[in-house]
Amino acid sequence: MFEIRNLTKRYGKLVANDNISLQVGDGQIAVLLGPNGAGKSTLIKCIAGLLRFEGEITVDGQPNKSLEAKRKLGYIPELPAVYDLLTVWEHLEFIARAYRLENWQPDAEQLLARFELLEKRDALAKELSKGMRQKLSICCALLPRPRALIFDEPLVGLDPHAIKELKKVFLELREAGCAVLISTHMLDSVEDYWDVAHIMVHGRFAATKVNGDGQRGLEELFFEITENAPKGQQGGADAETEESR
Amino acid sequence: MNALIYLTLTRIKNSVRSFFRSPARIVLTVIMGALFATVLLGGAGPAEGARDIAELGAGILALYLLMFFSCAKSGLNNGASFFSMADVQLLFPAPLNPHRVLVYGLVRQLGVTFMVSLFVIYQYGWLHNVYGVGFGGLIGILLGYMLTVFCGQLAAMGIYAWSSGSERRKRVLRTLLYLMTLAVVAGSLYRVPFAQNKLAEAVAGANAEWTNLLPVVGWLRSFALGALCGNAAQMLWGLGLTAAFIALFALLVARLDADFYEDVLVAAETTQSAITAQKEGRAAESAPVRVRVGKTGLRGGKGASAFYFKHRVESRRSRVFLMDMVSLLFLAISCAVAWFTRDSGILPAFLFSLYMMIFGSFTGRWVRELTYPYVYLLPEKPFRKLLMLCAETIVKSAVESVLSMALIGWIVGAPLPLILCCAFTRWCFGLHFIACNVLTDRLFGRLPRAFQVIFFFLMLVLAAAPGAVAAVFAGIFAGLGVGICTAGLWMLAVSALILLLCRNILDNAELNN
Incomplete structure (x- = not known):
């Protein structure tokens, strides 16, 4: 559903993403793992169209900055993107109006119920806790029913119920044929549902592992790569699969 | 070395270092310096047809009053931001004398206030041309402004310390603050509507003898006017009373409320969240503390x-x-x-x-x-x-x-x-x-x-x-x-x-x- 070809992102002399190629198919959950500063959030922001880059990113065959691609893409940022002076319900109304959605109210109510925000529907976002703001941010991204979703550290700050619910949402999105990319450094949080994992080190893919392939678990592979990688090691755009390692 | 002195000196040293490592800040300082030199040279000639300095005295009183009022009023909400969150987290739990920590906060705040007051020096050109203000007079106005803001913040801290736990006290102080400010304005201007020359009457009202006795704003206006006219006694009068005010309020905050840490916490957190928002690229929402939600719903809009x-x-x-x-x-x-x-x-x-x-x-x-x-x-x-x-x-x-x-x-x-x-x-x-x-x-x-x-x-x-x-x-x-x-x-x-x-x-x- 979305594809990245030879993506390079530089900040001055610093190469944050170095010749990255990646594909996430329909009904697939890909996870992006890596230590702090590996370049995960930069890659996510490039896909969301927030940053300039060299290379090519397409969503359903369309360039990611085209209107067609934007209609199909959902983005959940690392920091909750909510407006302090709007109520919870008004956030969803704003998204519905901005995306020209019809009959969105039942979906909105269902989302708020799932994330235990119904009681807060008339509360201002400035009155919400950090976790609630994150849940609202997730609801806003899910309301337009995007076909491709990118999550940047979505579980940070959520309570156990919200984590459980969000994991269910991931699985439902996969069932519905959506392409999902999740960036995280919480390995145990993705154990249950990932299809393919990309481990990033120093702006490049150090390894790509398909769920069920190989003997080693994700955590074992992750630590082997990240703890043995000398500073400045380039994992290689030709990322090794676990078999090749 | 005392931890607080070490912290102060290290902060100064590191800010100087970071200044020289930042070409943008150096260029900006050069530009600001050049602008100041232009302002200074532009106003270097003899001031012809200078207007009555009493007008300037009235303007200074109005400016100081506005600044003191708005700074002190913030004490009714969240105190004064003398401390950063790093101070709150590292200094407050440390085994340091709270009074020394307070003095450290005051000194730090004085430095911050000085930096934000520097805009006054860019007014030299027109002040010189219109009122014949010299460089010494300008520094007097600048110091007066700086001390007014500082005293306003100190008053805010005192107000917060005394009223934070009681809505009734807050109401009393709010009423007092507004009434006192209104009384000063009304006392200065009450004759204006009946006067032939309204501007002259307003200026005369704002320069009446009693206005020099007004705490902080009147004293510091005297100090600034003393600097403008080269009257050392007038300067000493204003400065001495202001120093006494600072000492008294610092003592009050320290003695009446030995546990002032809680009182600065809200302001420190507010400041920190604004700084964090700026670093994360989010602009802080300038919303009132208590927002009335009113009618809900956007009531329109499709697409953009x-x-x-x-x-x-x-x-x-x-x-x-x-x-x-x-x-x-x-x-x-x-x-x-x-x-x-x-x-x-x-x-x-x-x-x-x-x-x-x-x-x-x-x-x-x-x-x-x-x-x-x-x-x-x-x-x-x-x-x-x-x-x-x-x-x-x-x-x-x-x-x-x-x-x-x-x-x-x-x-x-x-x-x-x-x-x-x-x-x-x-x-x-x-x-x-x-x-x-x-x-x-x-x-x-x-x-x-x-x-x-x-x-x-x-x-x-x-x-x-x-x-x-x-x-x-x-x-x-x-x-x-x-x-x-x-x-x-x-x-x-x-x-x-x-x-x-x-x-x-x-x-x-x-x-x-």
């Missing part, structure tokens, strides 16, 4: 126009209706100028009203919107999105223009067609501000804020200059109304062109930061 309706809801909850407080204040000042210059027709007041717009805010909510992902993700045409982001500010500018020019026109007795021409051009000037803001963000969004301000004014002048020249010629040959409209039409065309050319500012977040 949803932003406009959202902004209306946000403005209503920020208690900004058609005009904010700053705009209302500027309107009042413009009306006062119109009244004083009514014999010269509408032009001086109209030009003054344009000048006042420089100090207003034309950034609006669209700048804040750039820090959220929605505007980039929304599948709508970028130009439409940009227009809708600016729509609320455009409407606000139109309302302000009609209202202010109608009032000014009524005061000076201008004909209706001329008032309409002025209102139209003032609105176009507002659009010009918005467009130049967008252009600055588009071209120089990555630069430090001070640079952006310099480039903003540079572009503002450059883009408006041809229109101003054309307006002068049109005014000479076809009349005042046509001249004013010519300037407006030019700025309307230039603004539309700038917005059209900058529409890709919403292409990605990096094009503006």
Whole structure:
């Protein structure tokens, strides 16, 4: 559903993403793992169209900055993107109006119920806790029913119920044929549902592992790569699969 | 070495180091220095036809009173921000004497206040030319301003310490603060409505002997005037009483409320969240502490126009209706100028009203919107999105223009067609501000804020200059109304062109930061 070809992102002399190629198919959950500063959030922001880059990113065959691609893409940022002076319900109304959605109210109510925000529907976002703001941010991204979703550290700050619910949402999105990319450094949080994992080190893919392939678990592979990688090691755009390692 | 002295010295040392490692800050300092030198040299000549220094004394009292009142009032909400969150987390739990920690906070705050007071020195040119102020006098005004702000913050801390736990005490203090300020204003100006020469009466009222006895503001005005006239005794009187005030309040805060840590925590957290928001690229929402939700729902908007309706809801909850407080204040000042210059027709007041717009805010909510992902993700045409982001500010500018020019026109007795021409051009000037803001963000969004301000004014002048020249010629040959409209039409065309050319500012977040 979305594809990245030879993506390079530089900040001055610093190469944050170095010749990255990646594909996430329909009904697939890909996870992006890596230590702090590996370049995960930069890659996510490039896909969301927030940053300039060299290379090519397409969503359903369309360039990611085209209107067609934007209609199909959902983005959940690392920091909750909510407006302090709007109520919870008004956030969803704003998204519905901005995306020209019809009959969105039942979906909105269902989302708020799932994330235990119904009681807060008339509360201002400035009155919400950090976790609630994150849940609202997730609801806003899910309301337009995007076909491709990118999550940047979505579980940070959520309570156990919200984590459980969000994991269910991931699985439902996969069932519905959506392409999902999740960036995280919480390995145990993705154990249950990932299809393919990309481990990033120093702006490049150090390894790509398909769920069920190989003997080693994700955590074992992750630590082997990240703890043995000398500073400045380039994992290689030709990322090794676990078999090749 | 004492931990607090070590911390103070290390902070100073590191800020000096980081200054020399930042070329942008060095360049900015050179530019600011050059500007100051220009101001200094520009005002170096003999001041001819200097106005009565009593007017300046009245102005200084008004400025100090405004600053002291607004600083002290913040104590009713969240105290004073003498400490950073790092201080709160590292110093407060440490085995250090709280009184020494308080002194450390006061010294640190004095440094911060000094830096933000430096804008006063850029007023040297006109102060010298109009009132014959020398460099020593300028430093006196600067020190007076700095100490006023500092004492206001100290008073805020005292007010917060005494009233934070009791709504009744807060009410009492709020009432007292307002009543005292009103009493000072009324006591100075009560004769003005009955006087022949209202300006002279207002100045005389503000310079009455009793105003020198007013705590902090009166004392420091005496100090500043002493510096202006070379009267050392007057300076010592003002400074001595202010020093006593500082010592007394510091002692009160330390003695009456030995556990002042809690009292500065709210302010420290508020400041920290604003700093964090800025670092994370989010603009802090300038909302009142208690927001009245009122009616819910956006009540309109499809696609990009949803932003406009959202902004209306946000403005209503920020208690900004058609005009904010700053705009209302500027309107009042413009009306006062119109009244004083009514014999010269509408032009001086109209030009003054344009000048006042420089100090207003034309950034609006669209700048804040750039820090959220929605505007980039929304599948709508970028130009439409940009227009809708600016729509609320455009409407606000139109309302302000009609209202202010109608009032000014009524005061000076201008004909209706001329008032309409002025209102139209003032609105176009507002659009010009918005467009130049967008252009600055588009071209120089990555630069430090001070640079952006310099480039903003540079572009503002450059883009408006041809229109101003054309307006002068049109005014000479076809009349005042046509001249004013010519300037407006030019700025309307230039603004539309700038917005059209900058529409890709919403292409990605990096094009503006």
